[in-house]
Amino acid sequence: MAELIEDHEEEAFGVTESLVDGVLEAVDAGDAEQVDFLLDPLHPADIAHVIEQISPRERRDLLDVWKGGMDGEILSELDEGIREEIIESLAPAELAEAFRELESDDVVDLVEYLDEDQQEAVLDVLEGPERVVVEKALAYPEESAGRHMQVEIVRAPEHWTVGETIDFMRSGIDLPDQFYHVVLVDPKIKPVAYATLGRILSSPRSAKLRDICEESFRVFDVNDTAADVAHAFNHYHLISAPVVDEDDRLVGVITIDDAMTLLDEEHEEDILRLAGVGEGSLSDSVLETTRQRLPWLGVNLVTAILASMVISLFETTISGLVALAVLMPIVASMGGNAGTQSLTVAVRAMATRDLTGSNVWRVIRKEMMVGLLNGLVFAVLMGLVGYVWFGTPMLGVVLALAMVINLVVAGLAGTMVPVALERAGVDPALASGAFVTTVTDVVGFFAFLGLAGWMLL
Template identity: 50%
Template sequence: MSDTAQLDDQITPDSTIPVRDEEGHLNPAFIAAVEEAIEASDSFRVRQLAGSLHEADSGDLIESLSEAERPAYVRLLGDDFDFTALTETDDAIRLKLLEELTNEDIAEGLGDLDSDDAVYILEDLDAEDRAEILGELPYAERVQLQKSLDYPEESAGRRMQTEFIAVAPFWTIGQTIDYMREARDLPDSFYEIYVVDPSFHLLGAVALDKVLRTKRDEKVTSIMTETRHAVLATEDQEEVARRFERYNLVSSAVVDENDRLVGIITVDDIVDVIQEEAEEDLRALAGVGDEEISDSVVTIARSRLTWLVVNLGTAVLASVVIALFEDTIEAMVALAVLMPIVASMGGNAGTQTMTVAVRGIATQELGARNMFRVLRREVLVGFVNGIALAILIGLTAWAWFQSPGLGFVIGGAIVINMLFAGLSGLLIPIALDKLDIDPAIASSVFVTTVTDVVGFFAFLGIAALWFGLPF
């Protein structure tokens, strides 16, 4: 990026305008100052304001700028722009911004990044641009990045960092320390040193604190520990995150199918994975797919329409049940007033159980070993809550319509629907998981359908029998 080449390299950051306010949001005054500098094409001022920003702050700033201002911001920053900031932005914003930059500039920016961050940026680009950008990089970097890109999406191989420290088993602690002091291509931060044989098969790992506490003439193998939690490069990132959580790991070696060391995963990457997976499940429960807040109207509408159509189809089933009792409703209008209460209570109860079940499946806390115990618990919870709600709504209906029989009818329907809500909220996610269907995506539609159908059928059916109404 040559537009800033003639500027003074020693730029004092402007600290007079706070980057964030007291609530942690970007300061509107700071954003306005950057926008003013961009509009004036003042590269010096942009670098003074944002040249030393942390990547997370820079990423938030990019999202706060308009679509036209973003590429100008990057160009005005020149060599001061840290491409790591692009890993902190929404996918749609990142891709749109990359389209406005030349592949040569992107390749230059990626050359300064850790391999895992570079792969994160490259993986969403189309094959032609990706190949051109890789072609601009030095051979060694190009090979490393391409190898990571060859692994499946959302795998450990895509998340791993290929910069690590590996030493031979016959090295001493002194040799290892001297190597780390003299080598210039070490990773910026690391927590372990890995011990490998001549074929790069992983033998073990040495924590840095042990290196500092051991005499120089000791062999690394004397303080080496067997790497019990090495990650397979093709392993799903969610499984890797679960292992980090279970064993309180800070970093972990990544090996290929031949047990050769190919990279490492650190806890900062795992935090991102945990956040991504949690957001993915949350969006799936609401049927909104993988949309981002920056997506267009057309993209969001298309994403949501599929499950809305499915929901429309299941809603028809509830309408069919109501139609079966058309004569019953005409004979007693109060039933039409109270029907939504039964369905609503069952739907809410089913959603509560379903949320707990989906989380249990995702964290592997719910399985065959404890399914029946949890099922028994949910049935009992549904029964207890059903009795309590039946008393409340039964008394309300009695007082409202001056009909004790109507109170008993809706009370009985509530108990039945609460029981089915507990059953369906647990069994439907489990069944979908057994069928290799993501329960977070599909459960809510089927659970609400069950509670609606059962609720309407129980309420109207009991009413017809109790009052001798036609149906």
């Protein structure tokens, strides 16, 4: 098993257990040269993965030996909790060196979730103009386009030719390390179009920039939500897009790497919330992980009590036929699983903007029909099981009917609950699971025991 895990890690990350052991041995020996030899050839993401694999004490020892090795690209790849820990332990000179080569949006991404003292420590090591840019970005609302844009832009007047643009970019000006478009602006610095570097380099020098512009041109406001920006990038297949202020003047640009990171973070957050674990990670402490999970375990306890109260209403029915106590968890469990299936599909569709007001009722009808068909299939199966197991034909009928009812309700609840929560302003990924489970448990127990009391006793 260990060999399989190691092979998987090497394929996925370029990091093996032997590499991590080698780094730790070099750290224990205080051999900075060997640490450099092992880590320098690695991609920053791989170095971050190594750092995340070791304990806090080993990380401190690594930083003591590996002086000057930590740079901004590695920090940006680290889990947030570990990143804060490392930033706090770095000396001001090391911080300055780590942030020196980063674009403005990358610096903001690194510092936006730090506490005030850590933010101030990072800002203090930035040069004047860089600090102003970062502070201005941090002043925009959290999770807005202004917070995630980079201010390093290549722009040109809309009347320029390809030749003038190429000469301008070769004139020794400070260009971003990576960029995809030249943004065309009018005399008021309002973006009107953009041209890709590929089109510019493949066009005659005499060609006008406005004649080789891309049709995919989109502009975002600094206050647009990061989620909307990310979904627009995904929907329109954008590579980069200009960002404007309240006067529609060009102030920055969002690039595809940032947009896809935002989209990935949103989807990851939804998955974690569906499981009721918040935004936790493997690097969190025991107390932090407990704090994140405790509230939703408490909610589940309340819903379990509610289901138990429904069961208590049928004490006489259960005591009259003990077989009911054996079979009733099956109905609730099947409903819960079916509800989770519908819920997962619905939440994902809402996250990708595929589930909207125009198609919500069609989706609800579809999920109910799926529940009905699945219910009929399992009704036949469980009806036979109930009859063969306990020798009571009507018990099989009761079990079959309860199965159909609960799976139909599961399909309905799995879609309607997240939609209703979103319209109420509640994150559907965060709260839907508890409500859907409650509905399927209550309906399952009520249908099965109620039908049993009516038809059997």
